Amino acid sequence: MSDRRTRPSRHRHSSFGWTPFFVLFFAVSPLFISTVQGMMAQQQQHLILVGGGHAHAQVLTSLNDAARPAHLKVTLIDPQVAATYSGMVPGCIGGYYSAADTKIDLVAVTQWAGIEFVHDKVVDMDFEKQCVFLKKNPAPLYYDAISLDVGSTTRGWTTTPGAREYTIPTRPIDALVRRLQDELDDNQRVQLVVVGGGAAGIELSMAVTSRYPNIDCTILDAGQQLLPSENEACRHMVQTRLTELHITVQHDAAVAQVTADRVVLQNGTSVPYTHCIWAAGAEAPALSQHLHHQRGLAGTPEGWILVHPTLQSISHPAVFAAGDCASIQGLLRGPPPKAGVYAVRAGPVLVQNLLQFLEGTKPRTVYEPQEDFLKLLVCGDNQALGFRFGIPFRGKWVFEVKDAIDRNFMNLFAQENLPDKSRIQRGEYNTQQYDAMVEDLTPLEPEEAAMLLQRSDDGVDFQQAWRVLRAMARDTTYREQVLHCVEQSTASAISHKNVYK
Ligand SMILES: Cc1cc2nc3c(=O)[nH]c(=O)nc-3n(C[C@H](O)[C@H](O)[C@H](O)COP(=O)(O)OP(=O)(O)OC[C@H]3O[C@@H](n4cnc5c(N)ncnc54)[C@H](O)[C@@H]3O)c2cc1C
Structure with missing residues (x-):
């Protein structure tokens, strides 16, 4: 269980009760200076992660004890011992996955990462004292920085x-x-x-x-x-x-x-x-509504936590929030919708900004949520439906693309895939997006690509179709060319007005 005596650094600073005489006597001595330097160097900092959802998943693995500063203690608090990956839930209900396939084992991941896991629920916070209150354990937990990823209801x-x-x-x-x-x-x-x-x-x-x-x-x-x-x-x-x-x-x-x-x-x-x-x-969770309405944390009228594009609270600098519970202020297109894909992609940004804040610098990594995302819905018969760039897809290959994306993400947290920590250097954080490792070979010519995306037969090679979709997402010219070919072949079917570009 957690060290209940952990206090944020700034509170420990104020606890020195030395008299002015004592200070004057020792202040100039080299012994005093080196003692204070030693104390400062070893002063523990405490980062609390509230909720082990989609946004915190990568934070947990990146901030493992081999990579993070030795003086940084990290604690995860969640009332659930496993986080459910929502993308696989309809597939699980449809009989394609077991319940275990859809879960990230928070106990195993935190154990691997040297992160303390507190199996409890945060019910309140004191922003002045920088502490959280738990449902089961009466002792508050103090933090230097805190990140909330408590989802939605x-x-x-x-x-x-x-x-x-x-x-x-x-x-x-x-x-x-x-x-x-x-x-x-x-x-x-x-x-x-x-x-x-x-x-x-x-x-x-x-x-x-x-x-x-x-x-x-x-x-x-x-x-x-x-x-x-x-x-x-x-x-x-x-x-x-x-x-x-x-x-x-x-x-x-x-x-x-x-x-x-x-x-x-x-x-x-x-x-x-x-x-x-x-x-x-989705509706704002009880905790974020309470923190906004009763404790003064900046939020929307509905109770979503208002953050800068760095995911730092606009009212309380030591507080960060990501995933469904956060509402990002200051984005040209407005806050992204409540979807797991936006939560997952916030993870690497959080890692960087939490570390920058704890080092005493201003968080400067900006989260730029993608404008749209590949929507894939399991629809039975080993098939899925999908939409991207205004093009509808259907077939076994669509299910296979969805399955590959979901499994790639979940594999990152499977115990057998967690990296050997003896090979991780201090300060070596994984802040890549989870799908950055997918190999991007040259996609098909636009005309062929357009034909492929509109096929629903079992002969479609899902890897090839997925490659086309990834190329369309990163290369605007290629996207325009493929869309042009799709529009030509389905001239009346796709409304120009509504096509995503
Ligand atoms: C059926 C269904 C299917 C979906 N399919 C998709 C999809 O295919 N693609 C997609 O992009 N999105 C999908 N979504 C939306 C997606 O589930 C959410 O956007 C996503 O879960 C948000 O992730 P998160 O990290 O914000 O929170 P979550 O993943 O919900 O995690 C929140 C965590 O916080 C913990 N927690 C909550 N309160 C507290 C507290 N007070 N103290 C401590 N811990 C707490 C919870 O136990 C949980 O572990 C789907 C949603 C549903 C309902």
Whole structure:
């Protein structure tokens, strides 16, 4: 367990109670100077990481005890011993992965990294004293710097009457997997209602319905159309797959309340159910709402923590935040959406800025979230759907691309892949993005590339298609050329207005 006596350095500075006489007597002596220098050099600093989610995963491995300064102690606090990688959750529910495949073992990773793991939940903070308060252990933990990666909760689940009582929320995500696996089986007739027509609600519906054939599924979407930020061609592809799986979608279906067997809509109608998944989007977690509203940490009115593009709090310099719980201020395009991909890519930036702050310099590594990302949804039959640059994809190859991306990330934290620490030099931090190691060979010619991306047969080489997508992301000219070829071949299908460029 943690060393409860750890205090932030600045508090220990103020604890010297020497008299002016004593100071005068020794101040000029070389013995005094070298003693103070020695004390300063060895003064321990304490970094607390709250939450072992997507954004902190790489921080944990990068700040291992072979690489980080000897005087820097790192503690991770999380009420869960394993972090669930959400990208693989619908695949797990769909029967492609085991629950263990979707988890990062926080105990094993922190043990390897020489990071103390405190199995507890942060319930409050004192920014003046620089300490956190835990749910189980009454002793506060003091920090010199702290980083919050506490994710989000499911929007409206606690405030919609009956939702908490009768529905299965998407958060915590490992509980979602457990409950669905426990409550659904092959023999029982299930009337499933999924509240929320976003990517998570759609993907979960497709995964569950394709895995359990005895399910009638209805998606309740509060808006007028699914995935409004995608173009018509992408929406059409999703709708086609939903129809194939006999999944019904009701639009303008905002939920007023949930009873034991019906979901009651605001328009007065109701939908019967036996099981209901609440997937209505992300809401600021209780901790960040509390810290903003009660403790004065800068935040949005909804309770997301406001940070600079360096991920440092705009009000409290020793506080950093990343992932869903943070809202980055000062980006031209505004804060990125709440998605795991943005949390994961914040990790290397956090590593650099936390170290810079602890060294006493101004954090200067800026997080520039990508404008858009490759969205991939498991849809059953060993296939996935995807969208990028306004192009819809479907097929076995799309599933294989998704599987490769997800496994590459998870492999970084598998015990057998953690590097030999005796080969890591002090100060040698891994601040590369997790996918930087993927080999980038020359992609296909634009015309061939466009044809490949539009194929859905099993003969597509996923490596080749993935290479094309990566090349389109990094090379604007190549992207324009491929998009031009796609548009020519599907002239009427893709709306120019909505194509991502
Ligand atoms: C079904 C589903 C599928 C999804 N699929 C995708 C996808 O394919 N791609 C994608 O980009 N995004 C996806 N998302 C969104 C993605 O899950 C989130 O954006 C992502 O998890 C955010 O990561 P994070 O690091 O902010 O938090 P999380 O990964 O949620 O981690 C938060 C951590 O903080 C801990 N914690 C919480 N409160 C406290 C506390 N008070 N004290 C200490 N620890 C605490 C939790 O235990 C947890 O370990 C999906 C979401 C859902 C629900």
